[in-house]
Amino acid sequence: MNRLLNKSLKPLVIYALIVLLLSIPAYYFIVDRIWANELDKHQYVLRDKIESRLAKLNLPDSTVEQTINIWNEIEPGFVLTPHATDSVIKDSVYSTIRFDEFLQDREQFRSLSTSVKINNKHYRLLIETNMEEADETVMAISLAAIFFFLLLLGGFIFLIKRLSVKIWHPFYVTLDVLKSFKLNSDQQVSFEPTAIQEFNELNDSLSKLLKRNTDSYKQQKEFTENVSHELQTPLAIVQSKLDLLTQHVALTDEQYALVESANTALTRVSRINKNLLLLARIENRQFVAHEQIDLSVLLEEMTDIFAEHLERKQLILEKRIQPAITIEANEVLIEVLINNLLINAIRHNSMEGQIIAELSQHELRVINTGSHPLEKEKLFRRFSTTSTVTPGSGLGLAIIKQICDLYQWQVSYNFTDNQHIFIISF
Amino acid sequence: MKILIIEDETELANSITTYLSGENYVCELAQDFGQAIDKINLYQYDCILLDLMLPGGDGMQILEELKSQNKQDGVIIISAKNSLDDKIKGLQIGADDYLAKPFHLSELSARVFSVIRRKQFTNSNIVQQNEIEINILAKTVLVNDIPVILTKREYALLLYFIGNQNRVISKNALAEHLSGDIADMLDNHDFVYSHIKNLKKKLVDAGCTNYLKSVYGTGYKWEI
Structure with a gap:
């Protein structure tokens, strides 16, 4: 994903590149025009000078002819040829590229073909001046353009890094505050005032939004408890x-059977209610008492209590408990946690299945036999796992999650080799 | 034996009164804080059932009042709050037991039975019923003066039945009594059956009459 600052840099750089690319033909065209113009002017001046200076000399015709011949021989770029007719031909100005004997290379020339009048005789004068070739000009301009482009790029990066980071700083501060915001923590969210109006408005709106959220969350928690x-x-x-009726x-x-059915359903309602209350209490952080708990001993005791409930499904409980593992927590909650894990392992086990309770330094694993994997995403949500086959309160795993969240432990679920594996890392 | 029910919910108080009266208890009712204080100042009760949330005051204060008067009445807190703090505080101040709503009346009756027997400092810590003799404090059982060794669960069941004589008790209530939330959540009360079977066998083997009868297929009754 692109960062905000990179986003604003990219179009600027692309624009600069396009402008500089377009500038190359433009510069070439301009330079070429100016040069051609200047050369043309220069060549007309040369023509006028030649004409007037030769006229001033007042040479006889033969000498003129001799001089022209010598001139044609030694002066590069000038060719004077006598006209066949007396009529004056039109001037022509053009650029040409041809092989130059002297330079041994193809060169570009600017030429002026015109008429001069010497001793009342018309001559055709061709002036050729070597001019810079197009490819060399383009090359030079391109190099300059690339140089300026790199200069712009460097400048953009530098400026955006400096300026934008400064401008967007409050935004990143707000972002950090939002990232660290937790709905279930009692911490108040506060944004620092900034010098930029939009950011202040953003922070104000966020504050209001978060307050509404925390308020309704709090109300919901209190509502559940009440x-x-x-x-x-x-x-x-x-x-x-019902007890009196029986x-x-x-x-x-x-x-009697009718009353008992009602009783069973009532027990379920009571259990759901009790568990909801427990969840609300954990959320409202009402279990403040902390103590050092010997988890190894507790787990041993609790697995013993469960022993009589294993018989019906003929389950085998295997204990792999490392001794003297202690944690700092509320004992009631830890009992609830282990209780729910074990109850789960019994409820969702197959006949003659197995349960493994494993405790190591930083991990509690409860593994039990099962036929198909559970939905990982929904597993720890309230009422997501209730089924008609094994109607529980639908809150057991939610409570486990809530307790783990309270102590910032990780709880995870895996299904491998037909085994449900619940791992709590503390 | 006299019992004071301090409970503002009339319907619940009525149910408790009906059930306990059948167990030969005399029940009196106090429906608010003032009535309750008046009654405990005037009379002596064997057991007081105390709801903590009362119109006119906090039930904890009644407990403190009893304590300050050095009264020996047994107290069972029946609370809707089911909060551990209240439970600990109540037991510290001097309550004898704590029962969270909702509860089975048979459970309440069994608790009342135990609290009253535990509280009495004469030799009535001993419950005698025909050939059965139970020492509440030592938790021992004699049948025709011969000790019967019971497991913790079997002993708990026996006491529960004695505290609910001639009453129909559902397997649900027994399961809850034995395993609390675990039984509750496992929806499987078969383990109750095996404990009852063992208890019955031990008593009958010791020469005791079989008082424990099955009723309606899934219920039990201790018939005297």
Whole structure:
């Protein structure tokens, strides 16, 4: 991806290149025109001088002829030839390229073919002046253009780096603030005031936007907690009424089964509510107590508690626990974490499957047999994993994630060789 | 035995009263902070069920009042808050147990039973029921004066049944009592069955009458 500053440099450089490329033929044309003009002027002056000086000499015709012959022999670039007729031919000016015997090279000449009158006799005068060739001119101009282009490029880079970095500095400061912003942290976001109006407006709008976000996030968190609290009492009432109903003497088996079904569903609602409350509490950072926890001992104890729940699916639990691994955390949350991991491993296991609880210096792995991989992206989201086959609260993994986030641990999931692998790195 | 229910939700209080009255407890009701303070100042209760969020004041203050008067009433906090801080604070101030809403009435009854037996300093830490004798403090069980060795789970179940005599108890409630959230989340209460089977076998083998009956297919009842 392009950086902002590189973006603004590129069109400038391309424009400069086009302008300089166009300048090459333009310069050539101008230089060529000026030169040709000057030469033409010069050649007309030469003609006039020759004509007037020869006239002044007042030479007899024979001498004139002799002089012209000698002149034609020694003077380069002049050819005087007597006219066949007395009529004056039109002047002509032209450029020509031909092989030059003396220079042994193809050269460009500017020529003037005109008439002069000597002793009342018309002569044709051809003046040729060697001029610079087009390719050499173009070459020289191009070199100059390239030199100036490089000068511009260097200048642009230097100026943009200097000037733009200075202008955009507040923007990058704002960008850094946004990058470090976390919705669930209580930190207030503040932008430094800048000297540029647009950036101040940007910062103002961002501040308002972030405030609205954090406010609604906070409200949502409080809402969850309040709702969960409020639900506990009506749930308790329903539970107590169902309990009383089961004590009724005249209850038939069928009616009892109905009450039990209602009870099971109610248990599920209570569990979801409890877990939502737990999530809200973790989010609201209400588990402040920290202590040194011997994770090895805790994991041993908890796997023992689970032993009686392995039987139905005839699961085998293998422990690979390194001794004396300690962490600094809230014990209740760590128990919840291990609990949820193990419950998960039991719930989503196949018959006669295996569970491996592995604890090393910086990693807790819970591995269990499974038939198909779970969706990685959705896995840790609330209510994303609930299925009708194994109706859980849909919050177990979300709680694991929330606890890991709280302590800035990494939690990851992999599926290899028909095994679900959950890894928590602390 | 007298029980004071401090709870502002009438419906819940009524359910508790109905259930516990059947267990031969006498229940009184206080529905706000003032009533509760009046009652504890005037009377002595075997057990007080205390809701922390009350109209007119904080339930914690009632607990502190009891403590300052040096009253021996057993206290079980029943709270909707289910917050660990409250639990720790309550138990520190002098509550005997903490039960989060929602709960099974059988669970409450079992807790009331235990709290009252634990609190009594006469020899009624011993629960005698026909040929069965349970020492609440030592956690031992005798059948016809012969010790029966029970596991932790079996002992817990026995006490639960004794605390809910002649009541229909669902497997769900028992599973929750034994394993709390774990049973709750595993949706599999088969392990309860094996514990009950073992308990029944140990008692019957020791010469005890089989009081534990299956009802409605999935429920249990301790019939005396």
